[in-house]
Amino acid sequence: MSGFFASVDKLKPVYDHVYQFVMFLCKLLLVADILITCMSVAGRYVSFIPDPAWSEEVVLTCMSYMAVLSAALAIRRGAHIRMTALDKYMPEKLVKSLDIFSDLCVMILAVIMIVVGWQYAVQIGSRGTYVSMPSVSRFWMYFPVPLAGIAMVIFELEALYNHVKNLALGEEA
Numbered sequence: 557m558s559g560f561f562a563s564v565d566k567l568k569p570v571y572d573h574v575y576q577f578v579m580f581l582c583k584l585l586l587v588a589d590i591l592i593t594c595m596s597v598a599g600r601y602v603s604f605i606p607d608p609a610w611s612e613e614v615v616l617t618c619m620s621y622m623a624v625l626s627a628a629l630a631i632r633r634g635a636h637i638r639m640t641a642l643d644k645y646m647p648e649k650l651v652k653s654l655d656i657f658s659d660l661c662v663m664i665l666a667v668i669m670i671v672v673g674w675q676y677a678v679q680i681g682s683r684g685t686y687v688s689m690p691s692v693s694r695f696w697m698y699f700p701v702p703l704a705g706i707a708m709v710i711f712e713l714e715a716l717y718n719h720v721k722n723l724a725l726g727e728e729a
Contacts, residue, residue: 561721571714575632578707582625585618592618609688617697624704631662631711652723659716666708673701 592611599607630636638658643651681695 558725561725564717568714571632571710574707574710575629578625578629582622582629585622585625589615589618589622610686613686613688617700620697621700621703624700625707628704628707628711631708631715634715649723652719655719656716656723659712659719663709663712663716666705666712669705669708670702673698673703673705677702 592615595605596607596611596615599605627636646654677695677698681698682693684694686692686694686697
């Protein structure tokens with residue numbers, strides 16, 4: 557059994573690269589948010605700096621991407637808020653089993669985000685455009701949900717694997 561886990565453990569660098577890519581994307585979005593917001597605010601008070609009409613919609617779209625992608629990143633780090641006050645009073649195997657159940661529930665949510673989010677992006681998003689940018693489809697406003705769902709599935713697969721491995725081998729989480 558440990559041979560199986562040893563071979564699957566070789567995939568950890570793939571998860572590391574996906575995590576680094578999503579983190580890099582979040583950092584780029586944050587920088588874009590800050591720069592566009594600074595330009596917009598400065599443009600209101602300094603006459604030679606432009607205050608583009610599209611700035612508010614782009615900033616809000618970037619924020620929605622960052623919010624859902626950073627939530628996906630938190631899955632990998634185990635940084636989501638969770639109830640652990642009773643863990644010390646329950647048997648260790650029960651706690652690990654509940655962790656696995658929690659992972660499965662989050663996985664189901666991620667799949668729903670992919671399916672329904674994609675439907676919304678394609679059906680509703682493709683029918684409209686941004687008010688200040690009529691050439692840009694609203695698809696991009698809805699796309700963060702399925703994108704984050706994909707990232708959540710990837711990171712949740714790793715978390716689920718780690719919990720199953722810890723339960724099977726009797727290791728500490």
